[in-house]
Amino acid sequence: MSRKFDxxxxLVATHNAGKLEEMQELFGPLGIAVVGAKELNLExxxxxEDTFIGNARIKAHAASRATGLPALADDSxxxxxALDxxxxxxxxxxxxxxxxxxxLMAMEKTHxxxxKSGAPQPWNCRFCATLVLAWPDGHDEVVEGFVDGTFQWPMRGETGHGYDPIFQPIGETRTFAEMTHDEKNAISHRADAFKKLLAKCFD
Structure with missing residues (x-):
């Protein structure tokens, strides 16, 4: 049986300002205060690990042990x-x-x-997000989220972070970087994982 957060x-175990902002927006309606790892000077x-789950577990448990707080980590x-x-x-x-x-360099490398691969377009791709919520006693809960799309070149858009300027979700005409935060948060891989986490640990 899943453990409920009470x-x-x-603590969101990330130093990535973009991820932290997304989590603050997602948790805001629940009345739960979000603190980032950088704010607590955590290393x-x-x-x-070679999986999203493995690395998310490392980050969540390290932060929870260091602070005594329940810690949420994302690996995405x-x-x-076409690149296996x-x-x-x-x-x-x-x-x-x-x-x-x-x-920018990473997206140019991927393109x-x-x-070089000669793979025909559209170049199908998928954003993946794993969330691990860990408690100081070592217990954790794991959820995964996904969103499918295509790799777009040239890049488009000025918002978002990471690979957002090249990712166009299926059924959309815009990349994540051309959407508002609210529009992206409604359909993103992290939002998908977050909905599953809410159902599992917060309802």
């Missing part, structure tokens, strides 16, 4: 069918540079590989 404050643990990425579902769990790694993450 507090009024939750980012090494993500040594984009899978491109790469970058997948290594989505953020493809953006790593000595000066931080450069997702170059697609062109």
């Amino acid at each position: 507090g009024d404050r939750i 980012e643990p090494d993500e040594t 990425g984009i899978q491109v069918a 579902n790469a970058p997948g769990v290594y989505t953020a790694d493809w953006a790593e540079t000595p000066d931080g993450r450069d997702f 170059a590989l697609l062109e």
